[in-house]
Amino acid sequence: MELPVTVGVDASAASLAAVDWAAAEALLRDRPLRVLHALPLMPCLLPSWAVEPLPSGSDLIHEARHVLAKRHPQVRVHAEEVHDVATAALVAAAEDAELLVLGARGDGGFPELRVGSTALHVAAWAGCPTVVLPAEQPGPGPREHVVVGVDARRPAEAALAFAFDAARRYGLPLRAVHAFGARSAGGTAGYRDEEAALLARVLEPWATARPDVEVLQDAEPAGAGMLLVDASVKVRLLVLGRRPLSSVGRLGPVAHAVLHHAECPVTVVPEA
Template identity: 45%
Template sequence: MRLPVLVGIDGSERAAAAADRAAWEAVLRGVPLRLLHASPRLPGAVVPDSALDRLRDIGAQLLQRTVADLVGRHPDLRVESVQADDAPAVALVAAARDAGLLVAGMRGTGGFEGLAVGSVALLAAAAAPCPVVLVPHRPGTFAEGGPAAHSGSLVVLGFDAHRPVGEAADFAFSAADTHAARLHVVQAWAFPAESVSSRILVVTEEDRASWEDQEVLRLSDVLRPWQEKYPGVTVAGDLMLLHPAEALLNASRSADLLVVGRRADPRAAEGRLGPVAHAVLHHARCPVAVVPHGG
């Protein structure tokens, strides 16, 4: 059986947007949708059993309403619901071990106005063993309809042909294929180290063109296996002489999904992300997929 799509809900509008996105992902993948609501017990707090039961009842009612709403709009969707007593981030990361994709809102009910990404979303993106899609308040066209209705959709993939991340590339190509979207592969690059030595005062146009041609060929060669695997995906490669985070944010202004890789690292349990992933999560206006890899 293929693994389900997992989504965390907490009653917030952002969680509702994430649930919408997760439902479409489950429908298109042909897998169940698993809803998770966490009602954590505060460490050291003395809470009457009646209050704990009331919290679980509130969570159960929220799950029931969400299931009814999603099934009403997606009659073929198979929905499961789960309650947990752990903290939301801990519960999501644990449940993600049995999921093919985790979807969460950029922020939930906590935090403060103006906060771009909440602590739960950051920890989930850093520590979940499966790909994580974080959804802003306005999730984009992927959550509003099927692929036939949105053939103009765009997926942006952050990529480095010198250190290719196969997991991120495969996720991006698969997402573009599933959603009938175009794929824009972005590689940030810089002049070779020898070009900025004290012996070279000016970079000529000929040198720049030669280096850029080499990078274009390398990118094309590295992407070829995925283009052959997903022949229906329209792919455009783009080299940008910018910092990787700036290049991705510029390219994703009109995107429906931005895909970045994240090295699977034991320190991720502390909620750490690389600087590029951290930057795009805080500044991107579209959903961001963070894909773990072992390289």
């Protein structure tokens, strides 16, 4: 079965940017593109501060189709509307998608909000890799790497597989970033060497299996969130693994920090 790249749309400019990004990705993967818009179950309960009438679902779908026809005419597109809460509709759509794409924030909330509740919920619960595009779109400069966050003691295999495939698809080097805590006694030089060797052992079988991907290794004594946010500058894609959900049902602090502050699209990849 040929699974699509699925993108969620609403009335925000960010969602049209997500449509554009998803279409380019669908073309690279030779997959169809599914454009999905969730209509409110009870429009009468929309917040009172939404003083301007929201565009109808058909208007949004028409606008998305117009953008796609102009910019990505080769992509096979299927657009649909569903009557459901956006989070539920997107998580359900992820069960039949190769990749799910959405903007970091939609048409709700306040202007300074960097990541909305819908993006956070979907990234935490979706059953397929989920790409969240930053609220402020990256500039037109060159994107030099794909970055993957690696816990060298508990490597996320699905995230590594996704990152290697993305680097090969884009024709870019893959930078593997491993953060570790500094020891209180002694210097960090020897400890850094140990951590770098640990990271190299994790990456060795992947690099051997994919010799066409250039691999750069970066082991640093720093907080993982800060290190990955710093690494996101001039990056095509940043990839994170997501552990199986606990009863809490939300993303961990590293993924939360990266989604709020990264300067590039972030893919959250669920582990089995």
